Amino acid sequence: xxxxxxxxxxxxxxxxxxxxxxxxxxxxxxxxxxxxxxxxxxxxxxxxxxxxxxxxxxxxxxxxxxxxxxxxxxxxxxxxxxxxxxxxxxxxxxxxxxxxxxxxxxxxxxxxxxxxxxxxxxxxxxxxxxxxxxxxxxxxxxxxxxxxxxxxxxxxxxxxxxxxxxxxxxxxxxxxxxxxxxxxxxxxxxxxxxxxxxxxxxxxxxxxxxxxxxxxxxxxxxxxxxxxxxxxxxxxxxxxxxxxxxxxxxxxxxxxxxxxxxxxxxxxxxxxxxxxxxxxxxxxxxxxxxxxxxxxxxxxxxxxxxxxxxxxxxxxxxxxxxxxxxxxxxxxxxxxxxxxxxxxxxxxxxxxxxxxxxxxxxxxxxxxxxxxxxxxxxxxxxxxxxxxxxxxxxxxxxxxxxxxxxxxxxxxxxxxxxxxxxxxxxxxxxxxxxxxxxxxxxxxxxxxxxxxxxxxxxxxxxxxxxxxxxxxx
Numbered sequence: 001x002x003x004x005x006x007x008x009x010x011x012x013x014x015x016x017x018x019x020x021x022x023x024x025x026x027x028x029x030x031x032x033x034x035x036x037x038x039x040x041x042x043x044x045x046x047x048x049x050x051x052x053x054x055x056x057x058x059x060x061x062x063x064x065x066x067x068x069x070x071x072x073x074x075x076x077x078x079x080x081x082x083x084x085x086x087x088x089x090x091x092x093x094x095x096x097x098x099x100x101x102x103x104x105x106x107x108x109x110x111x112x113x114x115x116x117x118x119x120x121x122x123x124x125x126x127x128x129x130x131x132x133x134x135x136x137x138x139x140x141x142x143x144x145x146x147x148x149x150x151x152x153x154x155x156x157x158x159x160x161x162x163x164x165x166x167x168x169x170x171x172x173x174x175x176x177x178x179x180x181x182x183x184x185x186x187x188x189x190x191x192x193x194x195x196x197x198x199x200x201x202x203x204x205x206x207x208x209x210x211x212x213x214x215x216x217x218x219x220x221x222x223x224x225x226x227x228x229x230x231x232x233x234x235x236x237x238x239x240x241x242x243x244x245x246x247x248x249x250x251x252x253x254x255x256x257x258x259x260x261x262x263x264x265x266x267x268x269x270x271x272x273x274x275x276x277x278x279x280x281x282x283x284x285x286x287x288x289x290x291x292x293x294x295x296x297x298x299x300x301x302x303x304x305x306x307x308x309x310x311x312x313x314x315x316x317x318x319x320x321x322x323x324x325x326x327x328x329x330x331x332x333x334x335x336x337x338x339x340x341x342x343x344x345x346x347x348x349x350x351x352x353x354x355x356x357x358x359x360x361x362x363x364x365x366x367x368x369x370x371x372x373x374x375x376x377x378x379x380x381x382x383x384x385x386x387x388x389x390x391x392x393x394x395x396x397x398x399x400x401x402x403x404x405x406x407x408x409x410x411x412x413x414x415x416x417x418x419x420x421x422x423x424x425x426x427x428x429x430x431x432x433x434x435x436x437x438x439x440x441x442x443x444x445x446x447x448x449x450x451x452x453x454x455x456x457x458x459x460x461x462x463x464x465x466x467x468x469x470x471x472x473x
Contacts, residue, residue, distance in 0.1 A: 029234045031156050036443045037229040038152045039145065039436065048144045049446060055137045056452045059130040063456070066123040068115045076107040110294040117313075120284025125277035132271035138448050139264035145436070146260070146429045148228065153425045153434075155225040159233050161418040162218035168410050169211040175403060176204040183396060196396040203400050244424050248358045251431050252351055258432025259350050265343040272336035279332040282325040285317040354430045361423035364416050371413035378406040 039045065116123075180200040186192030225233050245251035256262060292310040299305065318325070382402040388394035428434040436445045 027234060028237050030237045031153060031240055032439070032441060034156055034225070034229050034233070034236075035149050035152050035439065036441055037231065038148055039441065039443055041230045042148050042228065045141075045145060045148055048141050049448070052134075052137050052141050052448050053451050055134055056448075056455055059127060059134060059452070060455055062123060062126045062130050065126075066116055066119065068113065070111065070113045072109070072111050074107070074109040076105060105298050106296065107298055108294065108296045110292065112293075113291040114288055115290070116286070116288045118285070118287040120281040120286065122278055122281035122284075125274045125281060129271045129274035129278060132267045132274060134452065136264040136267035136271065139260040139267065141448065142435060143260035143264070146432075146434045149434055149439070150425050150429045152225075152228045154422050155221060155228055156233070156236060157239065157418045157421045158221040159218070159225055159236055160239065161414050162214065162221045163236075164414045165411055166211065166214040166218050168407065168414070169207065169214045172403070172407050173204070173207045173211050176200065176207050176400075179396070179400065179403075180204050192396070199397050199400060203404070239421060242424060242428065244361075244427055245431060248355065251354050251358065251427055254431040254433065255350050255354055256347060259346075259430060260432060261346050262343070262350055263432075265339070265346040269336070269339045269343050272332070272339040276329065276332040276336055279325070279328040282321070282328065283318060285315060287313065287315050289313045350430055354427065357423050357426040357430060361420060361427060364419035364423055368413065368416040368420055371409055371416050374409040375406065375413060378402070378409045382406050 180197070183192055183196045183200040187194065187197055222232055245254060290312055293308075295305075295307045297305050382399070382405075385394050385398050385402040389396065389399050425434060428438065432438070436443060
């Protein structure tokens with residue numbers, strides 16, 4: 001059984017060493033490169049950007065309601081007319097008309113133009129509502145980007161943590177292998193007991209199992225990293241230092257200015273204000289002008305051809321809508337009130353999350369400092385217990401226990417360090433700073449305004465729109 005444990009431990013050590021050698025030959029990857037890779041290729045971000053382009057079209061569709069519209073229609077038909085013979089009685093003589101068949105192909109064409117002149121500000125309000133909705137959606141995209149970037153950074157930290165954890169456990173296995181060999185040697189010379197061998201063997205088995213679990217955790221972290229970035233990690237560089245807000249109050253202040261959830265809620269509140277104006281516009285009259293050009297050819301009757309042109313104005317004055325307009329106004333007002341409270345709720349939620357993250361950061365820092373002290377004390381204790389065993393005042397189990405305490409302290413330290421980093425990333429994200437601009441990533445930033453400008457750059461279609469006052473539309 002002792003030989004089997006040595007083989008298992010050696011196998012883990014050899015496979016891990018090979019992975020380290022391969023990684024050392026690979027190009028080192030930085031956190032910035034990992035973040036850029038996810039920013040450029042993550043499917044969820046690509047889908048969110050496409051959704052934002054969909055929302056941009058709502059503005060174009062609303063704007064079309066204030067612009068000149070025209071349509072063309074044409075038609076042609078075939079008419080077969082059969083007239084039977086008959087006699088027309090006329091005083092003094094009779095007139096006989098013979099039967100006949102007549103075929104005709106009447107055709108017509110028409111062009112109609114309609115230009116709204118006055119709509120009581122309805123379209124203008126709807127445009128404002130659409131713009132606010134678009135701006136809120138852009139903040140939603142920024143929130144999604146920050147979430148993905150935080151996940152990438154956390155996965156990066158997890159890999160560094162798990163690689164260090166596997167290295168520590170691997171070293172522990174090698175130490176316990178030497179302890180086992182020493183126990184065997186002492187037993188052969190009569191200075192030890194089978195109990196010492198069994199205890200060393202048990203600790204070696206537990207350490208080997210712990211190494212297997214550590215290696216599995218590392219592979220899980222690598223898979224999570226690949227899901228986020230599209231590739232497996234390559235020889236990750238140490239984490240860069242990131243500047244955090246100095247105080248919790250400063251972090252909360254920054255969040256109220258920059259957090260995308262709060263900003264999006266504010267834009268939605270503005271959209272609610274515009275919706276009230278759009279609902280109230282239904283009380284106002286509407287005015288439009290229209291023109292019509294038509295032509296007919298090959299009529300079976302007289303005249304055979306004709307052309308006509310017409311121009312007119314239409315005035316529509318709402319008198320009563322059965323309470324519908326008042327209901328829609330009240331509905332919009334209630335929606336605006338709801339959105340106002342949702343903005344306050346978003347502020348409270350972000351503040352609560354920031355306080356929690358700050359508390360987590362503070363605790364993780366204190367734990368990390370305690371772990372560092374614990375490691376120093378455990379190393380000193382192990383050294384003392386080892387010397388005391390050599391003089392006979394301690395036994396092998398005491399040494400094994402001291403080594404286990406040192407192992408647990410080292411593992412606790414790398415865990416607390418990772419928690420410190422993750423808490424910092426969450427604080428930056430809640431403060432609205434964990435994005436391309438806040439991190440100063442060397443990547444071409446996706447600009448949602450570019451698509452909006454492209455699809456709305458057709459002012460030549462809105463010549464009349466530019467003449468009419470905004471309040472009329």
